[in-house]
Amino acid sequence: MQIKNMIEEKNLKVTTARKELLEILSSEKKPLSFEDIKDKISMDKATFYRNISKFESESMVNSFESNDKKRYYEIQEFPHAHFICNGCSNIECLENAPLPKLDGYTIMDVIYKGMCKSCNATQ
Amino acid sequence: MQIKNMIEEKNLKVTTARKELLEILSSEKKPLSFEDIKDKISMDKATFYRNISKFESESMVNSFESNDKKRYYEIQEFPHAHFICNGCSNIECLENAPLPKLDGYTIMDVIYKGMCKSCNATQ
DNA sequence: TATGCTAATGCAACTAAGTTGCATTTAAGT
DNA sequence: ACTTAAATGCAACTTAGTTGCATTAGCATA
Structure with missing residues:
Protein backbone atom coordinates (compact mmCIF):
# COMPACT_ATOMS: atom_id res chain seq x y z
CA MET A 1 0.00 0.00 0.00
CA GLN A 2 1.71 3.11 -1.26
CA ILE A 3 0.24 5.77 1.06
CA LYS A 4 1.61 4.04 4.14
CA ASN A 5 4.98 3.65 2.48
CA MET A 6 5.07 7.32 1.50
CA ILE A 7 4.78 8.25 5.16
CA GLU A 8 7.22 5.65 6.42
CA GLU A 9 9.83 6.68 3.85
CA LYS A 10 10.00 10.06 5.55
CA ASN A 11 10.24 8.52 9.01
CA LEU A 12 6.94 9.98 10.07
CA LYS A 13 4.42 8.22 12.25
CA VAL A 14 1.68 6.53 10.24
CA THR A 15 -1.46 8.05 11.75
CA THR A 16 -5.07 7.90 10.62
CA ALA A 17 -5.09 11.62 9.93
CA ARG A 18 -2.01 11.48 7.73
CA LYS A 19 -3.26 8.51 5.76
CA GLU A 20 -6.64 10.16 5.28
CA LEU A 21 -5.10 13.43 4.10
CA LEU A 22 -2.69 11.85 1.62
CA GLU A 23 -5.47 9.56 0.40
CA ILE A 24 -7.64 12.55 -0.48
CA LEU A 25 -4.82 14.51 -2.07
CA SER A 26 -3.70 11.58 -4.17
CA SER A 27 -7.19 10.63 -5.27
CA GLU A 28 -7.61 13.98 -7.01
CA LYS A 29 -5.72 15.01 -10.09
CA LYS A 30 -6.10 18.69 -9.24
CA PRO A 31 -4.67 20.78 -6.41
CA LEU A 32 -7.22 21.18 -3.61
CA SER A 33 -7.88 24.05 -1.23
CA PHE A 34 -8.65 23.67 2.48
CA GLU A 35 -12.25 24.46 1.62
CA ASP A 36 -12.30 21.59 -0.89
CA ILE A 37 -10.88 19.22 1.68
CA LYS A 38 -12.43 20.25 4.99
CA ASP A 39 -15.69 18.32 4.59
CA LYS A 40 -13.89 15.15 3.56
CA ILE A 41 -11.60 14.96 6.57
CA SER A 42 -12.39 14.05 10.14
CA MET A 43 -9.32 15.69 11.67
CA ASP A 44 -9.28 19.11 13.26
CA LYS A 45 -8.05 21.99 11.11
CA ALA A 46 -5.05 22.45 13.39
CA THR A 47 -4.06 18.88 12.58
CA PHE A 48 -4.70 19.51 8.90
CA TYR A 49 -2.36 22.51 8.83
CA ARG A 50 0.27 20.86 10.98
CA ASN A 51 0.36 17.84 8.72
CA ILE A 52 0.30 19.86 5.50
CA SER A 53 3.18 21.89 6.85
CA LYS A 54 5.13 18.74 7.73
CA PHE A 55 4.40 17.24 4.32
CA GLU A 56 5.60 20.41 2.67
CA SER A 57 8.87 20.48 4.57
CA GLU A 58 9.37 16.83 3.57
CA SER A 59 8.64 17.75 -0.07
CA MET A 60 5.68 15.39 -0.17
CA VAL A 61 3.19 18.17 -0.82
CA ASN A 62 3.42 21.38 -2.78
CA SER A 63 1.20 24.41 -2.36
CA PHE A 64 0.56 27.71 -4.05
CA GLU A 65 -2.10 30.36 -3.99
CA SER A 66 -4.54 30.90 -6.80
CA ASN A 67 -6.46 33.90 -8.05
CA ASP A 68 -9.29 33.29 -5.63
CA LYS A 69 -6.87 34.02 -2.77
CA LYS A 70 -7.07 30.42 -1.63
CA ARG A 71 -4.09 28.16 -1.14
CA TYR A 72 -4.09 24.93 -3.10
CA TYR A 73 -2.31 21.77 -2.03
CA GLU A 74 -1.23 18.80 -4.10
CA ILE A 75 0.89 15.69 -3.80
CA GLN A 76 4.29 16.36 -5.28
CA GLU A 77 4.83 13.25 -7.34
CA PHE A 78 7.06 15.00 -9.81
CA PRO A 79 7.62 18.75 -10.22
CA HIS A 80 5.45 20.37 -12.86
CA MET B 1 2.48 64.69 -12.34
CA GLN B 2 2.27 61.07 -13.43
CA ILE B 3 0.32 59.53 -10.53
CA LYS B 4 -2.67 61.78 -11.13
CA ASN B 5 -2.55 60.99 -14.84
CA MET B 6 -2.41 57.25 -14.18
CA ILE B 7 -5.71 57.51 -12.32
CA GLU B 8 -7.36 59.86 -14.82
CA GLU B 9 -6.38 57.62 -17.74
CA LYS B 10 -8.60 54.92 -16.28
CA ASN B 11 -11.49 57.34 -15.71
CA LEU B 12 -11.31 56.91 -11.97
CA LYS B 13 -11.84 59.70 -9.48
CA VAL B 14 -8.59 61.21 -8.27
CA THR B 15 -8.89 60.85 -4.50
CA THR B 16 -6.32 61.38 -1.75
CA ALA B 17 -6.43 57.70 -0.87
CA ARG B 18 -5.74 56.57 -4.45
CA LYS B 19 -2.91 59.01 -4.92
CA GLU B 20 -1.37 57.98 -1.61
CA LEU B 21 -1.59 54.29 -2.44
CA LEU B 22 -0.11 54.57 -5.91
CA GLU B 23 2.58 56.91 -4.58
CA ILE B 24 3.71 54.28 -2.09
CA LEU B 25 3.55 51.42 -4.56
CA SER B 26 5.51 53.33 -7.18
CA SER B 27 8.14 54.58 -4.76
CA GLU B 28 9.23 51.01 -4.01
CA LYS B 29 10.98 48.77 -6.45
CA LYS B 30 9.69 45.65 -4.75
CA PRO B 31 6.17 44.25 -4.40
CA LEU B 32 4.68 45.20 -1.03
CA SER B 33 2.29 43.35 1.26
CA PHE B 34 -0.59 44.93 3.15
CA GLU B 35 1.54 44.64 6.26
CA ASP B 36 4.32 46.61 4.56
CA ILE B 37 1.89 49.30 3.53
CA LYS B 38 -0.56 49.60 6.40
CA ASP B 39 1.52 51.94 8.56
CA LYS B 40 2.27 54.25 5.66
CA ILE B 41 -1.32 54.86 4.66
CA SER B 42 -3.99 56.91 6.36
CA MET B 43 -6.94 55.22 4.68
CA ASP B 44 -9.02 52.46 6.23
CA LYS B 45 -8.18 48.90 5.22
CA ALA B 46 -11.57 48.56 3.52
CA THR B 47 -10.60 51.48 1.30
CA PHE B 48 -7.19 49.95 0.72
CA TYR B 49 -8.67 46.65 -0.49
CA ARG B 50 -11.39 48.31 -2.53
CA ASN B 51 -8.83 50.46 -4.31
CA ILE B 52 -6.34 47.64 -4.81
CA SER B 53 -9.13 45.58 -6.27
CA LYS B 54 -10.14 48.38 -8.62
CA PHE B 55 -6.52 48.94 -9.65
CA GLU B 56 -6.16 45.25 -10.35
CA SER B 57 -9.22 45.10 -12.55
CA GLU B 58 -7.87 48.12 -14.44
CA SER B 59 -4.51 46.34 -14.80
CA MET B 60 -2.72 49.12 -12.93
CA VAL B 61 -1.62 46.81 -10.14
CA ASN B 62 -0.57 43.18 -10.10
CA SER B 63 -0.59 40.90 -7.09
CA PHE B 64 0.56 37.44 -6.13
CA GLU B 65 1.12 35.48 -2.98
CA SER B 66 4.55 34.65 -1.66
CA ASN B 67 5.92 31.84 0.50
CA ASP B 68 5.06 33.68 3.69
CA LYS B 69 1.36 33.36 2.77
CA LYS B 70 1.09 37.10 2.28
CA ARG B 71 -0.17 38.78 -0.85
CA TYR B 72 2.18 41.22 -2.51
CA TYR B 73 1.09 44.15 -4.64
CA GLU B 74 3.04 46.13 -7.21
CA ILE B 75 2.47 48.70 -9.90
CA GLN B 76 2.22 46.98 -13.23
CA GLU B 77 4.42 49.20 -15.36
CA PHE B 78 5.36 46.39 -17.70
CA PRO B 79 4.79 42.68 -17.24
CA HIS B 80 7.73 40.80 -15.79
C1' DT C 1 0.94 -8.73 24.91
C1' DA C 2 1.74 -5.17 28.19
C1' DT C 3 4.56 -0.84 29.13
C1' DG C 4 6.36 3.62 28.44
C1' DC C 5 7.93 7.51 25.88
C1' DT C 6 7.28 10.88 22.39
C1' DA C 7 4.94 12.66 18.79
C1' DA C 8 0.39 13.59 17.11
C1' DT C 9 -4.16 15.08 17.97
C1' DG C 10 -8.40 17.81 19.48
C1' DC C 11 -10.05 21.71 21.42
C1' DA C 12 -10.32 26.42 22.31
C1' DA C 13 -8.68 30.79 21.85
C1' DC C 14 -6.41 33.77 19.03
C1' DT C 15 -4.40 36.70 14.94
C1' DA C 16 -4.70 38.78 10.70
C1' DA C 17 -6.41 39.25 5.83
C1' DG C 18 -9.97 40.37 3.39
C1' DT C 19 -15.20 41.53 2.82
C1' DT C 20 -19.63 43.85 3.38
C1' DG C 21 -23.43 47.10 4.77
C1' DC C 22 -24.43 51.54 5.79
C1' DA C 23 -24.12 56.31 6.87
C1' DT C 24 -21.22 60.22 5.67
C1' DT C 25 -18.09 62.75 2.76
C1' DT C 26 -15.93 64.27 -1.43
C1' DA C 27 -14.66 64.66 -6.43
C1' DA C 28 -16.06 66.69 -10.44
C1' DG C 29 -19.49 68.15 -13.84
C1' DT C 30 -23.17 71.72 -14.44
C1' DA D 1 -22.15 77.23 -5.36
C1' DC D 2 -25.17 72.92 -6.30
C1' DT D 3 -25.90 68.20 -7.21
C1' DT D 4 -25.14 63.45 -7.46
C1' DA D 5 -22.83 59.29 -7.78
C1' DA D 6 -18.83 57.38 -6.27
C1' DA D 7 -15.49 56.92 -2.56
C1' DT D 8 -14.60 56.65 2.20
C1' DG D 9 -14.65 55.33 7.30
C1' DC D 10 -16.39 52.56 10.63
C1' DA D 11 -17.94 48.45 12.58
C1' DA D 12 -19.10 43.92 12.25
C1' DC D 13 -18.17 39.86 10.11
C1' DT D 14 -15.92 35.59 7.72
C1' DT D 15 -12.38 32.54 7.09
C1' DA D 16 -7.43 30.87 6.83
C1' DG D 17 -4.02 29.77 9.52
C1' DT D 18 -1.52 29.53 14.28
C1' DT D 19 -0.59 28.36 19.09
C1' DG D 20 -0.81 26.42 23.90
C1' DC D 21 -2.13 22.78 26.45
C1' DA D 22 -4.17 18.61 27.99
C1' DT D 23 -5.13 14.07 26.11
C1' DT D 24 -4.41 10.21 22.95
C1' DA D 25 -2.21 7.07 19.97
C1' DG D 26 1.99 5.25 17.38
C1' DC D 27 5.61 2.34 17.91
C1' DA D 28 9.71 0.49 20.02
C1' DT D 29 11.15 -2.32 23.73
C1' DA D 30 10.80 -5.78 27.09
Missing part, protein backbone atom coordinates in the same frame (compact mmCIF):
# COMPACT_ATOMS: atom_id res chain seq x y z
CA ALA A 81 4.24 23.81 -13.82
CA HIS A 82 0.74 25.15 -13.12
CA PHE A 83 -1.42 27.42 -15.17
CA ILE A 84 -3.98 29.61 -13.41
CA CYS A 85 -6.53 31.18 -15.72
CA ASN A 86 -7.43 34.80 -15.06
CA GLY A 87 -10.64 34.23 -16.98
CA CYS A 88 -12.22 31.10 -15.56
CA SER A 89 -9.93 30.72 -12.47
CA ASN A 90 -9.30 27.10 -13.38
CA ILE A 91 -6.01 25.54 -12.35
CA GLU A 92 -4.27 23.23 -14.81
CA CYS A 93 -1.30 21.01 -14.14
CA LEU A 94 1.04 21.34 -17.09
CA GLU A 95 2.61 17.94 -16.84
CA ASN A 96 4.25 18.10 -20.22
CA ALA A 97 5.65 21.61 -19.97
CA PRO A 98 9.21 21.26 -18.67
CA LEU A 99 10.33 23.60 -15.90
CA PRO A 100 12.34 26.40 -17.51
CA LYS A 101 15.98 27.11 -16.72
CA LEU A 102 17.27 30.37 -15.29
CA ASP A 103 20.95 31.04 -14.95
CA GLY A 104 22.19 30.90 -11.36
CA TYR A 105 18.77 29.97 -9.98
CA THR A 106 17.32 26.57 -9.14
CA ILE A 107 13.73 26.54 -10.32
CA MET A 108 11.58 24.18 -8.30
CA ASP A 109 8.12 25.42 -9.20
CA VAL A 110 6.50 27.62 -11.82
CA ILE A 111 3.12 29.28 -11.89
CA TYR A 112 1.84 30.82 -15.07
CA LYS A 113 -1.10 33.18 -15.03
CA GLY A 114 -3.10 34.37 -18.00
CA MET A 115 -5.75 33.05 -20.34
CA CYS A 116 -6.18 29.33 -20.81
CA LYS A 117 -6.90 27.62 -24.12
CA SER A 118 -10.64 27.52 -23.79
CA CYS A 119 -10.95 31.10 -22.50
CA ASN A 120 -8.76 32.20 -25.41
CA ALA A 121 -10.97 30.31 -27.85
CA THR A 122 -14.30 31.65 -26.58
CA GLN A 123 -12.88 35.00 -25.48
CA ALA B 81 8.44 37.51 -14.05
CA HIS B 82 9.03 37.14 -10.30
CA PHE B 83 11.32 34.83 -8.45
CA ILE B 84 10.42 33.79 -4.91
CA CYS B 85 13.23 32.13 -3.01
CA ASN B 86 12.34 29.11 -0.92
CA GLY B 87 15.50 29.69 1.08
CA CYS B 88 15.50 33.34 2.06
CA SER B 89 11.89 34.16 1.02
CA ASN B 90 13.12 37.17 -0.92
CA ILE B 91 11.10 38.30 -3.93
CA GLU B 92 13.00 39.39 -7.03
CA CYS B 93 11.58 41.12 -10.06
CA LEU B 94 13.15 39.48 -13.10
CA GLU B 95 12.91 42.44 -15.40
CA ASN B 96 15.19 40.99 -18.02
CA ALA B 97 13.71 37.50 -18.14
CA PRO B 98 11.12 37.53 -20.93
CA LEU B 99 7.75 35.93 -20.26
CA PRO B 100 7.79 32.46 -21.79
CA LYS B 101 5.43 31.31 -24.53
CA LEU B 102 3.00 28.44 -24.20
CA ASP B 103 1.00 27.21 -27.15
CA GLY B 104 -2.68 28.13 -27.00
CA TYR B 105 -2.27 30.08 -23.74
CA THR B 106 -1.75 33.78 -23.16
CA ILE B 107 0.80 34.16 -20.42
CA MET B 108 0.37 37.38 -18.47
CA ASP B 109 2.39 36.63 -15.38
CA VAL B 110 4.98 34.11 -14.22
CA ILE B 111 6.15 33.19 -10.76
CA TYR B 112 9.20 31.05 -10.32
CA LYS B 113 9.95 29.42 -6.99
CA GLY B 114 13.19 27.82 -5.93
CA MET B 115 16.64 28.87 -4.80
CA CYS B 116 17.96 32.29 -5.67
CA LYS B 117 21.52 33.05 -6.75
CA SER B 118 22.83 33.96 -3.32
CA CYS B 119 21.13 31.04 -1.54
CA ASN B 120 22.58 28.73 -4.19
CA ALA B 121 26.03 30.22 -3.65
CA THR B 122 26.07 30.05 0.15
CA GLN B 123 24.02 26.86 0.45
Whole structure:
Protein backbone atom coordinates (compact mmCIF):
# COMPACT_ATOMS: atom_id res chain seq x y z
CA MET A 1 0.00 0.00 0.00
CA GLN A 2 1.71 3.11 -1.26
CA ILE A 3 0.24 5.77 1.06
CA LYS A 4 1.61 4.04 4.14
CA ASN A 5 4.98 3.65 2.48
CA MET A 6 5.07 7.32 1.50
CA ILE A 7 4.78 8.25 5.16
CA GLU A 8 7.22 5.65 6.42
CA GLU A 9 9.83 6.68 3.85
CA LYS A 10 10.00 10.06 5.55
CA ASN A 11 10.24 8.52 9.01
CA LEU A 12 6.94 9.98 10.07
CA LYS A 13 4.42 8.22 12.25
CA VAL A 14 1.68 6.53 10.24
CA THR A 15 -1.46 8.05 11.75
CA THR A 16 -5.07 7.90 10.62
CA ALA A 17 -5.09 11.62 9.93
CA ARG A 18 -2.01 11.48 7.73
CA LYS A 19 -3.26 8.51 5.76
CA GLU A 20 -6.64 10.16 5.28
CA LEU A 21 -5.10 13.43 4.10
CA LEU A 22 -2.69 11.85 1.62
CA GLU A 23 -5.47 9.56 0.40
CA ILE A 24 -7.64 12.55 -0.48
CA LEU A 25 -4.82 14.51 -2.07
CA SER A 26 -3.70 11.58 -4.17
CA SER A 27 -7.19 10.63 -5.27
CA GLU A 28 -7.61 13.98 -7.01
CA LYS A 29 -5.72 15.01 -10.09
CA LYS A 30 -6.10 18.69 -9.24
CA PRO A 31 -4.67 20.78 -6.41
CA LEU A 32 -7.22 21.18 -3.61
CA SER A 33 -7.88 24.05 -1.23
CA PHE A 34 -8.65 23.67 2.48
CA GLU A 35 -12.25 24.46 1.62
CA ASP A 36 -12.30 21.59 -0.89
CA ILE A 37 -10.88 19.22 1.68
CA LYS A 38 -12.43 20.25 4.99
CA ASP A 39 -15.69 18.32 4.59
CA LYS A 40 -13.89 15.15 3.56
CA ILE A 41 -11.60 14.96 6.57
CA SER A 42 -12.39 14.05 10.14
CA MET A 43 -9.32 15.69 11.67
CA ASP A 44 -9.28 19.11 13.26
CA LYS A 45 -8.05 21.99 11.11
CA ALA A 46 -5.05 22.45 13.39
CA THR A 47 -4.06 18.88 12.58
CA PHE A 48 -4.70 19.51 8.90
CA TYR A 49 -2.36 22.51 8.83
CA ARG A 50 0.27 20.86 10.98
CA ASN A 51 0.36 17.84 8.72
CA ILE A 52 0.30 19.86 5.50
CA SER A 53 3.18 21.89 6.85
CA LYS A 54 5.13 18.74 7.73
CA PHE A 55 4.40 17.24 4.32
CA GLU A 56 5.60 20.41 2.67
CA SER A 57 8.87 20.48 4.57
CA GLU A 58 9.37 16.83 3.57
CA SER A 59 8.64 17.75 -0.07
CA MET A 60 5.68 15.39 -0.17
CA VAL A 61 3.19 18.17 -0.82
CA ASN A 62 3.42 21.38 -2.78
CA SER A 63 1.20 24.41 -2.36
CA PHE A 64 0.56 27.71 -4.05
CA GLU A 65 -2.10 30.36 -3.99
CA SER A 66 -4.54 30.90 -6.80
CA ASN A 67 -6.46 33.90 -8.05
CA ASP A 68 -9.29 33.29 -5.63
CA LYS A 69 -6.87 34.02 -2.77
CA LYS A 70 -7.07 30.42 -1.63
CA ARG A 71 -4.09 28.16 -1.14
CA TYR A 72 -4.09 24.93 -3.10
CA TYR A 73 -2.31 21.77 -2.03
CA GLU A 74 -1.23 18.80 -4.10
CA ILE A 75 0.89 15.69 -3.80
CA GLN A 76 4.29 16.36 -5.28
CA GLU A 77 4.83 13.25 -7.34
CA PHE A 78 7.06 15.00 -9.81
CA PRO A 79 7.62 18.75 -10.22
CA HIS A 80 5.45 20.37 -12.86
CA ALA A 81 4.24 23.81 -13.82
CA HIS A 82 0.74 25.15 -13.12
CA PHE A 83 -1.42 27.42 -15.17
CA ILE A 84 -3.98 29.61 -13.41
CA CYS A 85 -6.53 31.18 -15.72
CA ASN A 86 -7.43 34.80 -15.06
CA GLY A 87 -10.64 34.23 -16.98
CA CYS A 88 -12.22 31.10 -15.56
CA SER A 89 -9.93 30.72 -12.47
CA ASN A 90 -9.30 27.10 -13.38
CA ILE A 91 -6.01 25.54 -12.35
CA GLU A 92 -4.27 23.23 -14.81
CA CYS A 93 -1.30 21.01 -14.14
CA LEU A 94 1.04 21.34 -17.09
CA GLU A 95 2.61 17.94 -16.84
CA ASN A 96 4.25 18.10 -20.22
CA ALA A 97 5.65 21.61 -19.97
CA PRO A 98 9.21 21.26 -18.67
CA LEU A 99 10.33 23.60 -15.90
CA PRO A 100 12.34 26.40 -17.51
CA LYS A 101 15.98 27.11 -16.72
CA LEU A 102 17.27 30.37 -15.29
CA ASP A 103 20.95 31.04 -14.95
CA GLY A 104 22.19 30.90 -11.36
CA TYR A 105 18.77 29.97 -9.98
CA THR A 106 17.32 26.57 -9.14
CA ILE A 107 13.73 26.54 -10.32
CA MET A 108 11.58 24.18 -8.30
CA ASP A 109 8.12 25.42 -9.20
CA VAL A 110 6.50 27.62 -11.82
CA ILE A 111 3.12 29.28 -11.89
CA TYR A 112 1.84 30.82 -15.07
CA LYS A 113 -1.10 33.18 -15.03
CA GLY A 114 -3.10 34.37 -18.00
CA MET A 115 -5.75 33.05 -20.34
CA CYS A 116 -6.18 29.33 -20.81
CA LYS A 117 -6.90 27.62 -24.12
CA SER A 118 -10.64 27.52 -23.79
CA CYS A 119 -10.95 31.10 -22.50
CA ASN A 120 -8.76 32.20 -25.41
CA ALA A 121 -10.97 30.31 -27.85
CA THR A 122 -14.30 31.65 -26.58
CA GLN A 123 -12.88 35.00 -25.48
CA MET B 1 2.48 64.69 -12.34
CA GLN B 2 2.27 61.07 -13.43
CA ILE B 3 0.32 59.53 -10.53
CA LYS B 4 -2.67 61.78 -11.13
CA ASN B 5 -2.55 60.99 -14.84
CA MET B 6 -2.41 57.25 -14.18
CA ILE B 7 -5.71 57.51 -12.32
CA GLU B 8 -7.36 59.86 -14.82
CA GLU B 9 -6.38 57.62 -17.74
CA LYS B 10 -8.60 54.92 -16.28
CA ASN B 11 -11.49 57.34 -15.71
CA LEU B 12 -11.31 56.91 -11.97
CA LYS B 13 -11.84 59.70 -9.48
CA VAL B 14 -8.59 61.21 -8.27
CA THR B 15 -8.89 60.85 -4.50
CA THR B 16 -6.32 61.38 -1.75
CA ALA B 17 -6.43 57.70 -0.87
CA ARG B 18 -5.74 56.57 -4.45
CA LYS B 19 -2.91 59.01 -4.92
CA GLU B 20 -1.37 57.98 -1.61
CA LEU B 21 -1.59 54.29 -2.44
CA LEU B 22 -0.11 54.57 -5.91
CA GLU B 23 2.58 56.91 -4.58
CA ILE B 24 3.71 54.28 -2.09
CA LEU B 25 3.55 51.42 -4.56
CA SER B 26 5.51 53.33 -7.18
CA SER B 27 8.14 54.58 -4.76
CA GLU B 28 9.23 51.01 -4.01
CA LYS B 29 10.98 48.77 -6.45
CA LYS B 30 9.69 45.65 -4.75
CA PRO B 31 6.17 44.25 -4.40
CA LEU B 32 4.68 45.20 -1.03
CA SER B 33 2.29 43.35 1.26
CA PHE B 34 -0.59 44.93 3.15
CA GLU B 35 1.54 44.64 6.26
CA ASP B 36 4.32 46.61 4.56
CA ILE B 37 1.89 49.30 3.53
CA LYS B 38 -0.56 49.60 6.40
CA ASP B 39 1.52 51.94 8.56
CA LYS B 40 2.27 54.25 5.66
CA ILE B 41 -1.32 54.86 4.66
CA SER B 42 -3.99 56.91 6.36
CA MET B 43 -6.94 55.22 4.68
CA ASP B 44 -9.02 52.46 6.23
CA LYS B 45 -8.18 48.90 5.22
CA ALA B 46 -11.57 48.56 3.52
CA THR B 47 -10.60 51.48 1.30
CA PHE B 48 -7.19 49.95 0.72
CA TYR B 49 -8.67 46.65 -0.49
CA ARG B 50 -11.39 48.31 -2.53
CA ASN B 51 -8.83 50.46 -4.31
CA ILE B 52 -6.34 47.64 -4.81
CA SER B 53 -9.13 45.58 -6.27
CA LYS B 54 -10.14 48.38 -8.62
CA PHE B 55 -6.52 48.94 -9.65
CA GLU B 56 -6.16 45.25 -10.35
CA SER B 57 -9.22 45.10 -12.55
CA GLU B 58 -7.87 48.12 -14.44
CA SER B 59 -4.51 46.34 -14.80
CA MET B 60 -2.72 49.12 -12.93
CA VAL B 61 -1.62 46.81 -10.14
CA ASN B 62 -0.57 43.18 -10.10
CA SER B 63 -0.59 40.90 -7.09
CA PHE B 64 0.56 37.44 -6.13
CA GLU B 65 1.12 35.48 -2.98
CA SER B 66 4.55 34.65 -1.66
CA ASN B 67 5.92 31.84 0.50
CA ASP B 68 5.06 33.68 3.69
CA LYS B 69 1.36 33.36 2.77
CA LYS B 70 1.09 37.10 2.28
CA ARG B 71 -0.17 38.78 -0.85
CA TYR B 72 2.18 41.22 -2.51
CA TYR B 73 1.09 44.15 -4.64
CA GLU B 74 3.04 46.13 -7.21
CA ILE B 75 2.47 48.70 -9.90
CA GLN B 76 2.22 46.98 -13.23
CA GLU B 77 4.42 49.20 -15.36
CA PHE B 78 5.36 46.39 -17.70
CA PRO B 79 4.79 42.68 -17.24
CA HIS B 80 7.73 40.80 -15.79
CA ALA B 81 8.44 37.51 -14.05
CA HIS B 82 9.03 37.14 -10.30
CA PHE B 83 11.32 34.83 -8.45
CA ILE B 84 10.42 33.79 -4.91
CA CYS B 85 13.23 32.13 -3.01
CA ASN B 86 12.34 29.11 -0.92
CA GLY B 87 15.50 29.69 1.08
CA CYS B 88 15.50 33.34 2.06
CA SER B 89 11.89 34.16 1.02
CA ASN B 90 13.12 37.17 -0.92
CA ILE B 91 11.10 38.30 -3.93
CA GLU B 92 13.00 39.39 -7.03
CA CYS B 93 11.58 41.12 -10.06
CA LEU B 94 13.15 39.48 -13.10
CA GLU B 95 12.91 42.44 -15.40
CA ASN B 96 15.19 40.99 -18.02
CA ALA B 97 13.71 37.50 -18.14
CA PRO B 98 11.12 37.53 -20.93
CA LEU B 99 7.75 35.93 -20.26
CA PRO B 100 7.79 32.46 -21.79
CA LYS B 101 5.43 31.31 -24.53
CA LEU B 102 3.00 28.44 -24.20
CA ASP B 103 1.00 27.21 -27.15
CA GLY B 104 -2.68 28.13 -27.00
CA TYR B 105 -2.27 30.08 -23.74
CA THR B 106 -1.75 33.78 -23.16
CA ILE B 107 0.80 34.16 -20.42
CA MET B 108 0.37 37.38 -18.47
CA ASP B 109 2.39 36.63 -15.38
CA VAL B 110 4.98 34.11 -14.22
CA ILE B 111 6.15 33.19 -10.76
CA TYR B 112 9.20 31.05 -10.32
CA LYS B 113 9.95 29.42 -6.99
CA GLY B 114 13.19 27.82 -5.93
CA MET B 115 16.64 28.87 -4.80
CA CYS B 116 17.96 32.29 -5.67
CA LYS B 117 21.52 33.05 -6.75
CA SER B 118 22.83 33.96 -3.32
CA CYS B 119 21.13 31.04 -1.54
CA ASN B 120 22.58 28.73 -4.19
CA ALA B 121 26.03 30.22 -3.65
CA THR B 122 26.07 30.05 0.15
CA GLN B 123 24.02 26.86 0.45
C1' DT C 1 0.94 -8.73 24.91
C1' DA C 2 1.74 -5.17 28.19
C1' DT C 3 4.56 -0.84 29.13
C1' DG C 4 6.36 3.62 28.44
C1' DC C 5 7.93 7.51 25.88
C1' DT C 6 7.28 10.88 22.39
C1' DA C 7 4.94 12.66 18.79
C1' DA C 8 0.39 13.59 17.11
C1' DT C 9 -4.16 15.08 17.97
C1' DG C 10 -8.40 17.81 19.48
C1' DC C 11 -10.05 21.71 21.42
C1' DA C 12 -10.32 26.42 22.31
C1' DA C 13 -8.68 30.79 21.85
C1' DC C 14 -6.41 33.77 19.03
C1' DT C 15 -4.40 36.70 14.94
C1' DA C 16 -4.70 38.78 10.70
C1' DA C 17 -6.41 39.25 5.83
C1' DG C 18 -9.97 40.37 3.39
C1' DT C 19 -15.20 41.53 2.82
C1' DT C 20 -19.63 43.85 3.38
C1' DG C 21 -23.43 47.10 4.77
C1' DC C 22 -24.43 51.54 5.79
C1' DA C 23 -24.12 56.31 6.87
C1' DT C 24 -21.22 60.22 5.67
C1' DT C 25 -18.09 62.75 2.76
C1' DT C 26 -15.93 64.27 -1.43
C1' DA C 27 -14.66 64.66 -6.43
C1' DA C 28 -16.06 66.69 -10.44
C1' DG C 29 -19.49 68.15 -13.84
C1' DT C 30 -23.17 71.72 -14.44
C1' DA D 1 -22.15 77.23 -5.36
C1' DC D 2 -25.17 72.92 -6.30
C1' DT D 3 -25.90 68.20 -7.21
C1' DT D 4 -25.14 63.45 -7.46
C1' DA D 5 -22.83 59.29 -7.78
C1' DA D 6 -18.83 57.38 -6.27
C1' DA D 7 -15.49 56.92 -2.56
C1' DT D 8 -14.60 56.65 2.20
C1' DG D 9 -14.65 55.33 7.30
C1' DC D 10 -16.39 52.56 10.63
C1' DA D 11 -17.94 48.45 12.58
C1' DA D 12 -19.10 43.92 12.25
C1' DC D 13 -18.17 39.86 10.11
C1' DT D 14 -15.92 35.59 7.72
C1' DT D 15 -12.38 32.54 7.09
C1' DA D 16 -7.43 30.87 6.83
C1' DG D 17 -4.02 29.77 9.52
C1' DT D 18 -1.52 29.53 14.28
C1' DT D 19 -0.59 28.36 19.09
C1' DG D 20 -0.81 26.42 23.90
C1' DC D 21 -2.13 22.78 26.45
C1' DA D 22 -4.17 18.61 27.99
C1' DT D 23 -5.13 14.07 26.11
C1' DT D 24 -4.41 10.21 22.95
C1' DA D 25 -2.21 7.07 19.97
C1' DG D 26 1.99 5.25 17.38
C1' DC D 27 5.61 2.34 17.91
C1' DA D 28 9.71 0.49 20.02
C1' DT D 29 11.15 -2.32 23.73
C1' DA D 30 10.80 -5.78 27.09
